[in-house]
Amino acid sequence: MNGWYHSWRAAIRIARRDAWRSKGRSFLVLAMIALPILGVSAADLTLRSAELSTEQSLERSLGAADARFTDPGMGGVPLMQTPDANSSTPVGDFENKPYPEGRTDVSKVLPADAKSLTDALGSGKLRTAHGLLNTEIRELKASDPMAKGIMVVDQGRLPQKADEVAATTHFLQTSGLKVGAKLAARGLDREYKIVGAYELPDTLDTDQVNALPGAFLVPLDKALEKAGLPATEASTTHLVSIPGGFTWNMVKEANAKGVTVNSRAVALDPPAKSDVPIYQQEGWGQYEESTAAKAAALAAVGTVVGLAMLEICLLAGPAFAVGARRSRRQLGLVGANGGDRRHIRAIVLSGGLVIGAAAAVVGTVLGLLLTFALRPLLEDYMGARFGSFDIRPLELLGIGLLAVFTGLMAAIVPAITSSRQSVLASLTGRRGVRKSSRGLTVVGLIAVALGATTALYGSVMTDQFIIVAGGSAVAELGVVALTPALVGLFGRTGRILPLSPRLALRDAVRNRGRTAPAVAAVLAAVAGTVAVATYAASDDAQGRSAYEASLPHGAVSVTLDEAGGRDVPAVRATVQKMLPIDLRADVDRISVGKTNCSMYGGGEGCGRYEVVVPEANQCPLWKTDPAHPDEDPSSKFSKAERRKLAEDWRCKELSGGSSVDGGVLVGDAKLLKVLAIDDAAAEKALATGQIVSFDKRNVDAKGKIGIRLITDPKKADEAAEKGKEAPGEIKTFTAHQVAGEPNSYGVAMILPPAAAKSAGVNTVPFGAYYSTDKMPSSEQRQRLDGELDKTGSDINLHVEEGYTSENNIILLALTVFAGLITIGAAGIATGLAQADAEADLKTLAAVGAPPRVRRTLSGFQCGVVAAMGVVLGSAAGVLPAIGLRLTERRDQMKWYQEALDQGYGSLDSVPHVPIIVPWETLAALLIAVPVGAALLAALVTRSRGALSRREAT
Template sequence: MSAALARWRLALRMARRDVRRSKGRSALVAVMVGTPVMLAVMLSTLYATDDVTPLEDMTAQLGSSDARLSWHGYPIEQSPDGQEGGGSSAEDRAPEPDPGPGGVRALLPGAEILEVRSTYVTFVGRAGTGRLREVDTTPPMADGLVDLTEGRTPERVGEIVLTPHVRDRLDAALGETVDVAGRDVTVVGVGTFGSVDPNPFASGAVGFPGTFDLGESDGAEREYLVDRDAPVTWEDVKRLNSEGFWVISRHVLENPPPASARYDLDAWDGGRDTSAEAVLVIIVTAVLLQVVLLAGPAFAVGARRQRRDLALLAAAGGTPADVRRTVLAQAAVLGAGSSVVGAALGLALSPLVIAVLPRWFDEGFGPYDVMWPAVTAAVVLGVAASLLAALVPARQVANQDVTAALVGRRAAPSRRNGWPLVGLVLVAVGLGVCFTAGIQPGGETAVAASTVAIVLGTVFLTPLVIGLVGRVGGRMPLTLRLAVRDTARQRSRSTPAIAAVMATVAGLTALAIANASDFEHDRRSYEFTYPLGTTMLSEESGPVDTAAQAAGEAARVTFTPIGTAGQRGSDAAGEGWIDVAVETEDWGRWDTREVAVATPEELAGWGIELTPEQGETLRTGGALVAGPSLLDGDGRVTLGTYEETSDGASEDPRTVALDGSAADLGMGAVPQGREPVVALAVIAPQTAQAQAIPYERSRALADSTLTAQQLRDVRAALRELPGEQSTWTEQGFDGTFTVQLLLLVGAGGIAVLIGTLSATGLALADARPDFATLAAVGAGPRTRRGVAAAQAVVLGALGALLGVLVGFAPGLAAAWPLTSGRWGALEGTGSGPVIDVPWGILATLVFVVPLIAAVASAIVTRGRVPLTRRLAQ
């Protein structure tokens, strides 16, 4: 065994003994180091679980088949896993019709084909819009396509499997008959189809072929599962690509081709985006800095408490390197132990988070997966942060006066002012990046990088700031004067503690200003769709008249329907649309181009009162418009009709010119913003019919504000009706900043408390001889507690105040692109940035949290200390 290894072995053995003896300090370091490691492991595990790989998804995509083919219509180039690609640039031709199963068999002779047809439908019972599929799941090649949680797969026409969300919204039990897409079908199972990553709020159903007659619908999408004796190789995939098929092959997923045999897809992916890696580097740097600053004072406490033991080691012949090695060994033991425990806790808590998150967010997770390289990196980062945090205390104690340490005499404290010039340069660079690249759209990475630069620069300036504060301490009360003097004298101990608080508060300040400004921007820019308190009833599957009558009778009010020009589901496939809009170059003044179809009486129910002349204009085939600028020089308004079929083809637009008259189409005053209009133009039903303008009567407005009981009565009445109805009441901007407020205050408060209390404990440990002197000259127990509280106030308030000042610039820079309306400015609706500083949050961090830390320090501090002998210094 080499001499160096023997020395490290001895140092590690001494470190383990000291960790067991100093359980409180060891626990504090473990929390400081282990918590970031735990969070990093949890985040990496959530990311890996959410990132479902093609291999993990293979069974759900292919079942037990060899490949899945979908028709693209023209030659394509794709990645081996089928996740990237597009139309081939080698040949350009119009899309061709799907060749069907026969075309697949011609390309893959001897293969068995299983056809899957699908379309989108709106489910009855407010279960939303989802994908409806027809597939025979009885053949062996379909095993695994449907992931059942209850029941069985469909075996005959009229049987279906519902996703859990649809089952819950329809309140359908197994064996029950429900209405799906206008068909009465029997629920035989509950589960998901085609993905191992089920969305908890996804709406969908799988039926036996023929249940919904999707085979007769030209708008249905078709996919083909292929099973044959020979695997579908990469050469087969490329051949099928040239014929217009997109292919996912089991053999290719399990045996990817070499890079030389793949397509060059640079034209389709647009180059590699490295912004995620840049943000990751910034986050790792910030976490490392935070751990070093927080754990540094704790290691300094341990080193100071071991001054005599380490002095004995030096007196017995140990070199300064041996002393440094002893302190660093303690950091290595504590860092390794806390990092491993933190990683284990992160892995243990991740399944719980994965189970809970889908209930709050519209997102599902795949199979539980651990990113072991990230876990290893987090542990190594934790150990490295511990060693960096202990590096300065180790050097200080290695250079101490051995004689002074043996007799209990404290060494004269150092009073370095840091590296102010380096700090000023870093702050200047950070501010420059903040207000140049940071205020541009997409400047989040620049803001994060500049924040790290400003924080590092302020760390270098902190000793100088502490010295300036110490000069004004003589005018303060006794307890505060002692605390300020001690903070200024012990800058090597105070600087990392204050910097740790500062770094945390700076990040939270920037986040708070950005979020508060974004929230205020959303509140100011809210546009009322209807007058405040108005309830609107809509019908997705047909005319709203029946629902309006039922809702009005239930609530004892009047719901007045009107029509909207245009039509959805206009072709045989049910997926085309016709849009009718006012042709105007003055659209920037309006938030709609809709054309309403209504009589004067119906408009009165919507709060629109017409003059006799305006009513006559409607009845005689003219149109009412919301402003004179919508009329041309001849007093006419032009309506454009745009049609697109389900296959994506667009018809040439058709325009209709009508005699127009300007009218007040506003529905009533609103608290802020523009008065909402019923539409940009209104025509009568007979005019729409005469001009062949399609329209739908899909919405109705209540003539008075509904109470909560009336709304419940309306919803109860609508549940008895077929189709999909919904109600919505205009409540104005209903966003809230409460959750963000609590999170910011809670996170900031905990960080400030941890940093302040750890630094206060170190200060009190150093000040034991001073307290003994105070007790000897008659100071009571209250004085010691007062000094402890004052120490917490000074450290916490100074760190928090610096953090607020440091975080202000990044916060303003982050708020600028979020609220400046740069994209709206292209349409003439942009506005300047909205800056809202949450002074309550910042005041809480600067004043309230340090006071809490002061009270906690006073409570846990012993009032009486044993008298010790003071030696001449």
């Protein structure tokens, strides 16, 4: 025991001395290990600090109150809720009867001895320094002790009078207003004074204004209604305090009266699942995360961490090998003085232990300091304040031990290699040629076969992504194990190469102990990059194929559904002025009832319209049986019949989406040109007063289209529930059905203004469609948004930019990451090669080789390692991406078949799940990265070596 202690103590002292003497190499390895530790420790601190305790979470949601009472809008029927009140459902079976809805008077449910505080939340457009901003309006007496903790005052104070408000810091930053400024709302003559700024600890990026109860929302509703604008509807909850708090039994009593309760006492001491009625409902368990899903998530995290550790070990291993090579004389002296192999292994392993421990301390301390310094930025990024700066010593110790373990693992191979070298070879500096281990080769082949088979099975026979990912990881590890043998195979190509690359390749093959880890490190990085890049490129191609354009590329639409279109002419002119417009097509919409009604109705005296679909053209899958109005129409068909009807033209909807309800626009032939529909017959039909249809389901056998004007939407809804036709006058128009079914971008039909006028159909300005000379720039869009904001109207502006890929930056970042790893690993291997090949370089110089040979040899040594790793990594990385895409294809085809069985699918919606190889990324990795690594190594290498001194004997 005493000898073991002293031998390891001496080994650690030697390793510490060597690390201090070789500061550059030691710093490189320390940085490799410390950087991930820094990131993991900082992430642990951030997650733990952001994770709120139950008490902290309750303080932010309930303040100092005992409970929050909420009306779920179920008309007061008895209900069941979860203990946290996030989910609730009415008691009873409502499958064949209307689902309960309606308001409940919460004040009547409150206990008699309870104190309550109303908390109302609505929204409105407030006037800012820049224009208008849609903002949350909260009416809560936040200065009441019961509300303490919900709002944290940052500046000034909370409102005390009806004409005072406080605003969130984010709102003040966004609006350009300050504490002390006046605040007004659109449509409201009254002004308020901003007396303070506060923040909501859970949602820092919320634009919110706080006022006293009844000071803002009620007057705003009345003012907006008078102006003919949609009123702001506030949702009100009640903060309640009662001696002793609200027990679970009291919560269930409130549930029986149709109210949900978020109770502090219940949150701190939750009831058993058997005492929660909602958990006893059939099918409730499907909403909870399964044990298998949690295990899969843990396995995925474990796989990522394991591969990251492997990457660090592979990168740091050659650096430890450099130290072992340069210290071989010292190690030989240890052997010559009676030290055996275990002592030499202990010295090299101690190097990993020393640097790993130093990396653990440095990484953890930097992680602490960085998280503490960046806390405000992290909180702003997350949009929430930390509960506290939560340091978990045991977790940080575990992360630090991970660094020590990584250092030891990285030093294992150099330690074994050094211990196997004879004392004579160490003292004389000779080195032999080591062949790859046959056992390791066999293990690698088995792992590749097993992993590939598992991944193939997972992608073809199961729906589990984790099986594909796990099999791919095993296969990749197998390729890593095969790396020494594969390096030997690469060496056979040296016969056809010129002198410098041939020497570089021969040196790499002869010294596989340093070449293989570097190649494996490049392989692992490139394989991950290629896998993610292939998946991202394939997903991008799928998204591009599934994208449905709302307009032709470069076209613009602007619509406005407020105040009967009073601001539409100004908006039309503004868009035409600010953008490079080629053609403008003004469009109106049908209006039923008051002229200031929106197209969806919803107010007193406001109606709506609907297109009458002839009975012969109605899809049987959607047609409700008046005798059984609550029955699903598709349930009376078999699967085969539903599949057949899914292909029926009557059951296919237009692609794209129009911004107008029903897809009916009032316009002229200019709209056809903007929509890129070249049809002379349609233009002629519009000129003669005919309605142009793009959906043949709307045209009856006589070539007519009917539009029903519904003046009483409530009666229409009641009729629809019974499967009957809605009451209302039907206006009939002669129709022209466009042949060939061109893409109308969701526009079902175009009604000429003259035809609408002659039929007595009221129309109001709605907006305009534009074609452009060129795609509007970002600056033009921003200026236009600023001008439109000045109108104070709720404008829907769309510029069709086509499919926009979100993966380009990801692919670029992955390529850069893989390139840096490749250059770093190749550089490490090249540094080791130069240290090992110093004698060969001296021999070359002695026989007359020009100085540039040293530079070119260094470049080719680096390029050879990079090329081998990139080639192997590219081949290994394609497998998991293909497996995952095949699994997705099976899943989507399964969903598609189920949709066909229900009658909701069609041949036009067959899933397209392509597998695309990102050739640009592969080209950058296969060509640019190795060439760049070789050139960089050649540039930083000196042409002439330094004079060497005679070694002491």
